[in-house]
Amino acid sequence: MSAPDGVYLVTDGAQAARAGRDVVETVVAAVAGGVRWVQLRAKDAADAEVLALLRAVGDAVPDDVRLLVNDRLGVVLAAREAGARVDGVHLGQGDGSPARAREALGPGMLVGVSASTPDQLRRAAADGADHVGIGAVHATSTKPDAPAPLGLAGATALAAVAAGHGLASVAIGGLGVDDLPALRAGGFDGAAVVSAICAAADPALQTRRLVRAWERAA
Template sequence: MTQLPRLYAILDAESCARRGLSLLETARAWRDAGVTLLQYRDKVASDLGVLRNAALLREVFGGLEATLILNDRVHLFADSGFDGVHVGQGDASVAAVRAVIGPDAVLGVSTHNPAQVSAADLLSVSYVAVGPVFATSTKLDTEPVVGLDGVALARSLTRKPLVAIGGITQANAAAVLEAGADSVAVISGLLDGDVRGFVAAHR
């Protein structure tokens, strides 16, 4: 992946469930709004459940030029039919993940400080994610907030495409992009806001 769309939508199963939203209906709404990069994140479902949802998400985005990313479950990548995976600092090494998914699949990695960004820049990842930029309630075990200055610093430390994540909304997304991010990863800002407006503003 040499270029990212400005909006990186994360479809988080738990966030949908807390709001009483259907995962698939949400995915369809996001597709219809113009989302072209989607990460499916599900920390609770069984492997079988994740694969079932992955198959349904492939149908939702079928025939479109969309990129589908699976969060964490590297061992399910081949069966998911997705385009790539995203892993965190506590997951398997990038080398180990590459051995599973192959050289051409999209691979993203989370970073939370300058040392991790610099290390990721030397690895065979497709993009580097940095955050949380702002405080977020989506994850309970969040790292310290990096702020806009952290995004700018990360931009200076890597030539890889840079994704900013954490507390990003339609109101602050422009500032995050101006700080140096190529793309903003959004969960609650899409579930609780104007999806069409968000997508239209960040094409």
């Protein structure tokens, strides 16, 4: 299974609701715009709700769309046991052991880890992660406890460190269309967005703009 590449949607149900949509509608629109990697993040929802959301999204998008779940290894395991579509888990610092996730999931599923320092990148590689989310690149309101912003230069420096450890890297944190060319040129494999899609008036159109910006930087 390949690691994330291109524009990667991380969902935010509250932002989608304020824009007049639910998470499934937002994901469907983003996929129509060109997204092929989706991370379901629902920090305040019960496991059963996250599993139901995963099933609903899996039923609504094509088979080539990769679906990861933020934080909830138990949900990923339950989904796999039930035969629901799921491709892996993404763990923040303090959200659980990547090594345990890798042991539980085996080699055929994805384990992503959030990282903002070289030491965190080293540990992610040692623990069997496939890829890392590096950030926050810019200040972001979607994750109030995010580390201090790295800036584009700081983030791309960490992308090089990640590559040295054999990890694919995805930038995250306050990203917009104008950031994507520099991030791709700086060595990132993908760019994860939350507000840029979830809060957009037309998420399909906004996704197409993001995808075009990424592709033009090739």
